[in-house]
Amino acid sequence: MYDLKFVREHAGELRRAVEQKREHADLDAILADEERRRALLAEVEKLKAERNRTSQEIGRRKAAGEDVSASVAAMRELGERIRELDDQLRTIEGEIHERLQWVPNIPHPSVPVGDESANAVVRAWGTPREEEGLRNHLEIGEALGILALTPAAQMSGSGFIGFTGLGARLERALINYMLDLHGVAGYREMRVPYATRSAALFGCGQLPKLAEDMYRLEGEDLFLIPTAEVPLTNFYRGVIWNEEELPVNLVAYSPCFRREAGAHGKQTHGLIRLHQFDKVELVKIVTPERSYEELERLTADAEQVLQSLGLPYRVLLLASGDLSFASAKCYDLELWAPGSARWLEVSSCSNFEDFQARRIGLRYRGSDGKLHLVHTLNGSGVALPRLTVALLEHYQQADGTVRVPEPLRPYLGGIAALRAE
RNA sequence: GGAGAGGUGUCCGAGUGGUUGAAGGAGCUCGCCUCGAAAGCGAGUGGGCCCAUCGGGUCCCGGGGGUUCGAAUCCCCCCCUCUCCGCCA
Structure with a gap:
């Protein structure tokens, strides 16, 4: 604001x-x-x-x-x-x-003007598999017995899923793997509330615009978080940083809750669009001079997850029309899912400049002795369900098993492949 | 959930209707002193907004209302912290 x-x-x-x-x-x-x-x-x-x-x-x-x-x-x-x-x-x-409240952040000059079609692929990494007859994640998941779509849908409705056995372990492994990876890269691991008051959501720019997209607890000023960005960015509300303490790099795992109102009928089956999903989130609190440099680092840190797992992806620079309300510049990371033959957005890395900082009141004392607003950034590092989709589809093998990429094996008891139990 | 205590500047802490934006102390900055440092001495040290050239005005003592000529001080609602009781993974 x-x-x-x-x-x-x-x-x-x-x-x-x-x-x-x-x-x-x-x-x-x-x-x-x-x-x-x-x-x-x-x-x-x-x-x-x-x-x-x-x-x-x-x-x-x-x-x-x-x-x-x-x-x-x-x-x-x-x-x-x-x-x-x-x-x-x-x-x-x-x-x-x-x-x-309804005035959006101004897009950075480097952002292409236009709608979705003006999004620019700035780089791509890895070699997508192109063989015929690759199965999609639902087929793979069913064959391995690691997905539980129906039980979750029956108790909670569509948009909720469960994992079983190795599938559940795979999710936990991915969470731990990503937290460790970002920890080594210098992010401080945080554990955050999964429901926040409206003030925190307003601070990040989710409110007032996205009120209909969130779950609100009845009779209370509490919302289930749509992303850990909200508790992370609000975590240090009210503290005044010293310039030399910045940047502050934070990482947290959280479930994310989204009503996805109006999204029905659109990609609603499977793991692509869910009311509840897991995500590891990165947040940076930085000085204004460095925020665009930090956006590149943040994006690179999110990419590191994908590269280290050997998954082909591309990086999109979002055009102005595709940019979120609070964001000044944003890169989307998209994984290639060869069995579904489509790109899947697993991360959005954004610089909000001082837009959120002004709403939340996040400031630092500069070397000039005066108070200035910080810049805030965040990015998924990364979202779990779609990562799982790409991983299953990319590493599927002719014998029906799914190869486990090396770095993940220590997190899965050393096994080299997922196979039906 | 019930009862009580409390939330004041970077920090500690005074202040219960009137020159208090806020005593005192600590910290920090600058100066003096010193070969240098410490100690000591002196000065300075919040933020938002409006108007303006220096400067002036206004608002802010957890948040929001109210009483009053005048509120950090009185009243109401809310939030948070602490103590005790209850409940509980």
Whole structure:
């Protein structure tokens, strides 16, 4: 979220951003209200200055035993006027705030302008398998007895899945593997709440826009997190970092809960789109000068998961129209799933610049001694179900087993292949 | 869930209606002193917003309302922390 001064000074850019991101923010209304707000503010502050001055005087004169009833009466009247103006001010500030919440972050100049079709493949890694007759993950999973779609659907509905036996162990292995990998790369492992208040979600930009996409606990101001980004980015709310303490690199595993409202009928079967899925998430809190450099590192760190597991992928630079509300620049990592013959998004690595920092109030004290907003970044490192899909499909073997990539074996009791139990 | 205590600046801590944005101490910065350091001495040391050239004004003592000429101080609601009881994986 932007502050009003910024909006005043960068109205043109913001208008362009709203258009490019296909958001619906009324900048003209904000600017008009802002004019009125400032006029009102100047007036009411003048009156308050008078009240403060006179009230002090009343105190002094009263102590001296003078009759102050005339002044008190005058101030009572002034108080009424102030109250009126304050009410007007509060109303208009409420309107401005409401509208301001819907102003998206401005895309970075390096972001291609356009819709999805303008997304750019910036690099690709690995060699996709192209043989005929490769099975898809559902077929593989069923043959191995590691997936449990029906039981989960029966107790929880579509969009929920279970894993059994080796499948469950595979998920746990992947989580542990990724946490360890990122730990070595310098990320601090965190354990976070899986439900947060609305303020935390607002801070990351999930609210107000995505309210319908989240699960809310009945009767409480608590939402199941759609991503560990929320508790991680909010974790150090209120602390003021020293410049030399940055960057702060955090990693956490969490389940993620998404209603996926409106997504029905679209890729709803299997592991591709779920109401609950597991994810390892990376968050960086950095100084502004370094945030774009850190975005490249963050992306590279997420890629390292895929490379070390030997899975072919490509990196997309998202176009403005595909960029999320709070993001200034974002790379998507897509794994190739040869049995399904499609690319699967397993990670989005974003720089939010100071958009979230302003909402949450994340600041650092610079070498100049002053407070500045940090920049925040996050990226999946990576999402589990789709990683599992790509892994099963990529490492399937003619005998029906699935080869386990070397680095993962220590996490699976040393076995070299998944086979039916 | 019940009862009580409390939330003040970077930190500790005073302050229960009036020149308190906030005593005192610690820390930090600068200066003096010193060969240098420590100690000592002196000065400085919050943030947001509005107007403005220096500067001025306003708001902020967990958050939000209210009472009052005037609130960190009184009232209401909420959040958090601590202690005791209850319950519990």
